[in-house]
Amino acid sequence: MSDGFVRAISAADIAPGGMKAVELDGQEIIVCNCGGRYYAVQRRCGHMNAPLDLGTLDGTYLTCPMHCAQFDVSSGEALSGPVPGHFGDEAVPARLGQYLQDIGMMMQHVRTESIRTYGTKVEGGWVQIALKSAQ
Amino acid sequence: MNIESRKKALRHFFAKVVEPMGFKFTPDADLVEFLLEQEVILEGKHGVPFCPCQPLRNERVHDMQIVCPCIPFHRQHFDAIKRCWCGLFVHKDVVDPDTLLQLSAKEVGLE
Numbered sequence: 001m002s003d004g005f006v007r008a009i010s011a012a013d014i015a016p017g018g019m020k021a022v023e024l025d026g027q028e029i030i031v032c033n034c035g036g037r038y039y040a041v042q043r044r045c046g047h048m049n050a051p052l053d054l055g056t057l058d059g060t061y062l063t064c065p066m067h068c069a070q071f072d073v074s075s076g077e078a079l080s081g082p083v084p085g086h087f088g089d090e091a092v093p094a095r096l097g098q099y100l101q102d103i104g105m106m107m108q109h110v111r112t113e114s115i116r117t118y119g120t121k122v123e124g125g126w127v128q129i130a131l132k133s134a135q
Numbered sequence: 136m137n138i139e140s141r142k143k144a145l146r147h148f149f150a151k152v153v154e155p156m157g158f159k160f161t162p163d164a165d166l167v168e169f170l171l172e173q174e175v176i177l178e179g180k181h182g183v184p185f186c187p188c189q190p191l192r193n194e195r196v197h198d199m200q201i202v203c204p205c206i207p208f209h210r211q212h213f214d215a216i217k218r219c220w221c222g223l224f225v226h227k228d229v230v231d232p233d234t235l236l237q238l239s240a241k242e243v244g245l246e
Contacts, residue, residue: 061147070144079144084182089195 005121005128008040012125019062021053024131029118031127032073034060038120039073040129046071046078046113069112076117082107142171145184145203149224153204158213158224161232170223174203188221215243 008022014033021030021043028043030053039060045052050066057063060074067082092100119130146167150160160167173187185191189201200208206219213219217226218235225232240246 058151059147061144072143077140077143079140081141 004130004132005119005123006131007126008120008129009127010125011038011122011127014038014127017057019053019057021051024129027131029129031120031129032057032060032062034073038122038127040118040120040127041071041073041076042116044115045069046115047082048110052115071115073117076115078112078114081112082110138172138175141175141178142168145171145174149204153206153224156206156210157227158204158206158219159227159229161218161222161225162230163222163232166222166232170221186219186221209240212240212243212245215245 006024008024008029009020009031011033014020014031016033016035019030019032021028023029028051029040030043032039032041034057041052041062043051043053045064045066047064047067047069050064052062052064052071055063055065057073060072061079062071062073064070068080069078069082070080071078087100091097121128121130146160153159170187174184177187178184181191184203185198186201186203186205189205191198191201204219204224206213206224209220213224214226216235216238217229218224218232218237220237222232222235222237225235229235
């Protein structure tokens with residue numbers, strides 16, 4: 001389309017409070033319906049690349065299913081980093097404990113980055129996304 | 136990510152937790168800002184947003200009871216004083232939080 005927007009998904013296909021993943025021009029994007037207002041953000045978490053559409057959307061706040069990092073889909077802003085896991089008080093086997101310790105040490109160095117946002121508009125019942133306006 | 140971003144998330148989700156219990160954020164906006172900032176700092180240190188006004192004992196059972204919002208673990212006490220211990224949350228009907236006293240559970244006859 002001449003204005004840079006491309007059709008992504010029918011607006012009726014996303015219930016309020018819901019989100020769906022689409023792939024456009026090789027880019028993985030999720031479209032979020034926040035009370036009738038649509039936002040589009042990159043599908044991959046700014047922490048460890050998990051698919052955010054499997055997470056939960058509360059208002060404009062999206063929580064990643066993998067480590068619970070949180071983002072504001074209206075701005076892409078990273079709000080919260082990963083939540084530390086708790087595996088109960090029972091002792092874990094030594095090898096598994098060492099593995100978890102190693103993973104934990106590496107994860108301390110993984111930053112949670114803000115996610116990319118895309119311009120959206122609804123026209124003719126379609127949510128359209130401006131791929132080139134990504135921020 | 137920075138302190139202000141994390142404060143936004145805490146504000147959003149805490150409101151949803153305390154609202155069904157009859158509480159709201161204190162109308163004292165400066166106090167809210169200050170306490171949330173302290174919680175984010177504590178979270179950075181311990182991984183959990185503990186209440187900034189209660190001591191940690193390094194005993195999991197005790198310490199988990201002062202993770203903000205800790206209202207469910209101190210319900211009777213906080214209902215009696217119409218605020219949580221640090222004053223971040225007050226009963227929904229409270230207009231002037233300065234009129235509320237920070238009384239211990241013992242002082243209100245609960246211990």
